Amino acid sequence: MDLSSTVKAKNTIKGITTTFKFLEIYCSEKKVRLNFEEISQNFFERFRKYAFDDKKIGDNYFAKIVSSLKAFMSWAHDFNYHSNLAYKKFKATERETEVIYLTIEELFRLYRFQFTSRKLSHVRDFYCFGCFTGLRFSDLVGLTSAHIQGDYIIKTIQKTQALDSKIPLSLHAKEILAKYEDTVYETLPKISHQKFNDYIKECCRLAGIDTLVMKVRFSGSKRTEVAFPKWQLITSHTARKTFVTNSLILGMKEMVIRNITGHKKEENFRRYVKIADNLKREEMVSTWSKILL
Numbered sequence: 001m002d003l004s005s006t007v008k009a010k011n012t013i014k015g016i017t018t019t020f021k022f023l024e025i026y027c028s029e030k031k032v033r034l035n036f037e038e039i040s041q042n043f044f045e046r047f048r049k050y051a052f053d054d055k056k057i058g059d060n061y062f063a064k065i066v067s068s069l070k071a072f073m074s075w076a077h078d079f080n081y082h083s084n085l086a087y088k089k090f091k092a093t094e095r096e097t098e099v100i101y102l103t104i105e106e107l108f109r110l111y112r113f114q115f116t117s118r119k120l121s122h123v124r125d126f127y128c129f130g131c132f133t134g135l136r137f138s139d140l141v142g143l144t145s146a147h148i149q150g151d152y153i154i155k156t157i158q159k160t161q162a163l164d165s166k167i168p169l170s171l172h173a174k175e176i177l178a179k180y181e182d183t184v185y186e187t188l189p190k191i192s193h194q195k196f197n198d199y200i201k202e203c204c205r206l207a208g209i210d211t212l213v214m215k216v217r218f219s220g221s222k223r224t225e226v227a228f229p230k231w232q233l234i235t236s237h238t239a240r241k242t243f244v245t246n247s248l249i250l251g252m253k254e255m256v257i258r259n260i261t262g263h264k265k266e267e268n269f270r271r272y273v274k275i276a277d278n279l280k281r282e283e284m285v286s287t288w289s290k291i292l293l
Helices: 010-030 041-054 059-078 104-112 118-133 137-141 171-180 193-206 237-249 254-261 266-288
Strands: 152-155 165-168 212-219 222-229
Touching: 010 041, 010 059, 041 059, 059 212, 104 118, 104 237, 118 137, 118 171, 118 193, 118 237, 165 254, 237 254, 237 266, 254 266
Parallel strands: none
Antiparallel strands: 152 165, 212 222
16 A cells, blocks of 8 residues: 555554554464455454454544555455455444533633743644634644735645635634744744643643543443543644534534535534534523523
8 A cells, every 4th residue: 555645644644554553463462464365254353352352442443443454455456466355344333432622711711821831832822723723733833924825824734635725814813823923933833743732731731621521432342431621631633623613603604614624524524513503502591591480
């Protein structure tokens, strides 16, 4: 399979690499050798048992591994490396997970918080800019002054390769850019992904974003439920989720949001719509309940 960056986005390559590493560990620990013809239903049953019983990985992680494996087998079949079609029957359920995002109140508490550390202030600005634009971490890192054109960001989106995507700049996004306009950063301070995810948690902890969030996970038939303070769950990915969810709550049209974010899969976007609808319903019930007849 061609893993070159010119063909596949960085995260796709990472997913494929992760799958092959997991398979290598499986072969090493179980002392087996795999070839194309041995990727059978019996193999799949043993592999699934190993993943859940031995490694105790979650359903969604396993589903991604199976998806990558099937994609590779399909590619190899197309190029006549094998004639084995057993892989087409492999099924792994991907369960819907919680959408972690900052509420409007939490977002602006973070946005206005006065950090004594310049490093944390930079990380907060980077994160909030993602919350105000819906851009992924990879696109924020690659942002330059050339992409800022008037009231818009115009750039090619890395994951989808959508050319000249046009993202409107809100008042708050412009405020963040103005902070760095005449500095060495030019647009936004840059930081590695791993350090960013560590520091943004610290930012949210200091800002008091500590509402308990219940996370439910499945590993085969085993279900676990654990409560976390929200700051522990904040990563670069939650910025984009914050943008989408709050944009819906504030009344932005779905078509406009999807045009900005480039969401392709309907089922992924409907999760945000469901959250927004539920919050609006709760707000309506709460408001009308205050009226005494």
